[in-house]
Amino acid sequence: MSEIEEIVQEFLVESTEGLDQLDRSLVALEQAPGDGELLSSIFRCIHTIKGTSGFLGFGQLERVAHVGESLLSDLRDGKKTLTPEITSALLTLVDAVRLMLGHVQSSGTDGSDDWTALIATFNRLQQGESAAEAPPSAPPPASEVASASIDPPAAPVPAPMGEASAAPVPAETVESGSPEIRDRRADGVVDNTIRVDVGLLDKLMNLVGELVLARNQVLQHTATTEDSAFLATSQRLNLITTELQEGVMKTRMQPIGNVWSKFPRVVRDLSQALQKQVRIEMEGKETELDKTIIEAIKDPLTHIVRNSVDHGLESPDERVKAGKPAEGRLLLRAYHEGGQVNIEISDDGRGIDPERLRAKAAEKGLMPAEQLTRMSDREVLNLIFAAGFSTAEKVTNVSGRGVGMDVVRTNIEKIGGTVDVQSVVGRGTTLKIKIPLTLAIIPALVVSTAGDRYAIPQVSLLELLRVEGDEASQSIEMIHGAPVYRLRGNLLPLVHLNQVLGFQLGFWASEEAKHEVVKIVVLQADEQSFGLAVDEINDTEEIVVKPLGKLLKGLTTFAGTTIMGDGRVALILDVLGLGQGADLVSKNRERGRADADEEALGRGSNASAQRQNLLIFELAGHRRMAIPLSMISRLEEFPVDTVERTGRHEVVQYREEIMPLIRLDKIVDGCGQAAAKDQMQVVVYTHGGQYVGLVVENILDILEESITVQRRTAGGVVSGSAVIQGKVTDLLDVAAVIARSEIGLPDAADAAELVGTGV
Amino acid sequence: MSESTQYCTFLVDDLYFGLEVMKVQEVIREQQMTRVPLAPATVSGLINLRGQIVTAVDLRVRLGLPRRPAEKSPMNVVVRTEDGAVSLMVDEIGDVIETSAEMQERPPETLAATARSMITSVYKLPGRLLLALDIDAVLAIEPAGAGGR
DSSP states (O other), X not given: OOHHHHHHHHHHHHHHHHHHHHXXXXXXHHHOTTOHHHHHHHHHHHHHHHHHHHHHTOHHHHHXXXXXXXXXHHHHTTSSOOXXXXXXXHHHHHHHHHHHHHHHHHHSSOOOOOOHHHHHHHHHHHHSSXXXXXXXXXXXXXXXXXXXXXXXXXXXXXXXXXXXXXXXXXXXXXXXXXXXXXXXHHTOGXXXXXXXXXXXXXXXXXXXXXXXXXXXXXXXXXXXXOOHXXXXXXXXXXXXXXXXXXXXXXXHEEEXXXXXXXXXXXXXXXXXXXXXXXXXXXXXXXXXXXXXXXXXXXXXXXXXXXXXXXXXXXXXHHHHHXXXXXXXXEEEEEEEETTEEEEEEEEOSOOOOHHHXXXXXXXXXXXXXXXXXXXXXXXXXXXXXXXXXXXXXXXXXXXOSSOOHHHHHHHHHHTTOEEEEEEETTTEEEEEEEEEXXXXXXXXXXXXXXXXXXXXXXXXXXXXXXXXXXXXXXXXXXXXXXXXXXXXXXXXXXXXXXXHTTSOTTGGGSHHHHHSOEEEEEEEETTEEEEEEESEEEEEEEEEOBXXXXXXXXXXXXXXXXXXXXXXXXXXXXXXXXXHHTTOSOGGGGGTHHHHHHHHHHTTSOTTEXXXXXXXXXXXXXXXXXXXXGGEEEEEEEEGGGOEEETTEEEEEETTEEXXXXXXXXXXXXXXXXXXXXXXXXXXXXXXXXXXXXXXXEEEEEEEEEEEOOEEOSSSSEEEEEEETTEEEEEEOHHHHHHHHTOOOOOGGGHHHHHHHTO | OOSOEEEEEEEETTEEEEEEGGGEEEEEOOOOOBOOTTSOTTEEEEEEETTEEEEEEEHHHHTTOOOXXXXXXXXXXXXXXXXXXXXXXXXXXXXEEEEXXXXXXXXXXXXXXXXXXXXXXXXXXXXXXXXXXXXXXXHOOOOSOTTOO
16 A cells, blocks of 8 residues: 555544544534533544645645634634534534545545535635624625635535535546555445554553463473474464564554654645745654654654744745755654664754854853853753743744743653754754664564573674684783774774673683683674673574663663563663773763764864774873874783883884884873883884884773863973863873984884885 | 551561552562663562563562572562562562551561661561561662663
8 A cells, every 4th residue: 555545544534533523522512612622622623634635635625624624713712603503514514524535435536526605605604793694695795705606605504515415426536546546445444444542452462472472382392292283283373473473563563654744744834834945855764663652752743843944944045045955955864773763853954053042041041151151062052952942033833832842852751762952053953862662673683691691782783703712812902901802903892791791800801711712792882883792692583672670770781671582581782871881982972972073173163072082091100191092003011021222212022123112101291100010011103104112001991082172282292181081181192202202213204215224 | 547458468588578468469489580780689680470571679688688598489479560560579478468457556666777668567466567568668779870880
């Protein structure tokens, strides 16, 4: 079934239900004309029919519903009072709508009946000072009917009905709708769906889970029995159970496209009202989400979409002036990532200016100005989610009607999600929503360690490595207790799952690590990859994610739980939380600093913040220093007695070359006396094709950080300082160190020559 | 409080506890358990109760009592809470007992503070004392290591 057909089906089902309700409501309204709630519900129903039929291109239906809506709107606003005449007119309208829906179901069009008379009646009813002053027979003011009718619409209400039901549907009106649709519709699709309480589906789901477990137990017996009848039956049971499980799970899942499908209309209406040109694009429509989550994000999403069109995108003139196509682009994206569903709403509009936000926030007294200036642009952007904050310069009738972005955030957080905003002035704004996939089914890799199984969401998985014993001892190197693996020339930080989970702390130092095969799962968390060593890599499986109980909510290492085929519970690892727990991934990822930094760089303002891999080491006297990892080729350890001398310099033999050593303690000012040791830690640096060894006291860590250089020092070997891992860390300027060391290395420019002469 | 209350009773170590019957969903034998690394010590693991995942809390650990001897298999008292079912691991299940307000007394001050905060009252039954558990207090466990480390 094509998408549009699906929408039509849904429309038919919903509208038919709505109409039945309308009949009752209208009659009830006659008894209690003052019931505002009843009126509103009637209004909403007609309004929905009008909206959807317009979207689906049922012009007749839309026109008829429209006049009804207008009249109801007046009634609701108290401009009119309900008279029996109005009531019967409305009931006739309901019948007319029902008739047209019938046409839609049977022929795919809303029929060719002439509704001008009915429309005229409504126009007259609405235009009349009051119903009483406009008796049914009074001719309507010409102006209103002009567009509507050539027939005198004077005939009272029932007349159009009679006409309509008598009017046959001429064959030529059946223009759209393939024969296939018509065939199927003949058996009345409206009756093909039923509404089921979600609670019942939950219960079914649990029962199916139980059935699966019972099935598994039965299957275990098949291994020990010869009874062929039993074997055949259990085989059948197996198949049926699997199918049943799939079926029941499907009942709760819905593609996000179901919510999105109404956005083209929303956007179209809005852009017309605002005289903007907007193209809406969707990616990942088929991303499935649990029904309850779909329901919960409907309103926040709508609000964000409206906001983007209203505030985000500029008018065509403005866009052309800014060198962009006149037509704005609104992109909706959804995808699974890291056991979560990401939904992004991005526009290529004017973006959010953090300076303007600062000014606004200060003006509104949300925060002291001084604090605002200290906040990063990224943090300032997130102020749009603060209560009582409207970024709109002017309140239009589209946005700024009470529901603010704070409500959006509250609603998303209610279902355990997060929302983040990224924006580049002049280039656009992206709102990123992450919601957990409670109950969603995800493919996962099952691993085991220390006798337990754990599931790793497949989306975080990059590759699997198997490092054989001998190779392991060589290719897994230690940087001050932190293991790294050389993966195609890049250093991959490693962590053993046993260690993360607190089962075995000194895995890498153990004999096992040296001789056994090491199995590594390479994972991606945030923008950082790391290797997770496990005891066994089992298999991939589709798992049903179940949330952790409240008592365990604080465990960021786990994303949830699942039930394995044998009925046992297994924990799902949260790759991001895991990486953070092992200090492999920066904890401050929430604010998406990488993007903020990019933005900062892009605008050329204090471009001191950069995200980079850093090696952190210590010199004598606990002086913490950092150098970019990219500058380092190796980390080595040499026994002190291998140090030889040439002239004034200390050297070691290294890879058949003579590597000069620089004792950083002596170059960097303010270091204490180095303690005498048997081994020295050397950071090998390549300068112009030649190895240089920087002797340090201790190698502390390797991490990816976006650092903000806080104090720049001109000259000297320290280029600046930054706070890294909560400690002040000096950034070493390696070039300056080499210059000062006077080891007489040529400039990088002379490198080729240097290699040629072999020093 | 003058009305009688029905208590589901159980033994933990040599203490005789009771929980209002209406709060108990069911009582089950020892289940296959999946341990949760990094979780608070009171959480012994997760059990699969007909497709529902239930967190199991060891009352012995929670009450600061000595660990259950290995040869003794625990029983699970599954309790309904607002956030789904939680299982309390106890040593032995007793009868359902009807209590009356006359038998009720406040827990003595001499009880260890942790235990006292979880016991709402003491019922003087013939021959033994029944300690009424406050399930909310029992489950008010510090969330697992806030950093997940």
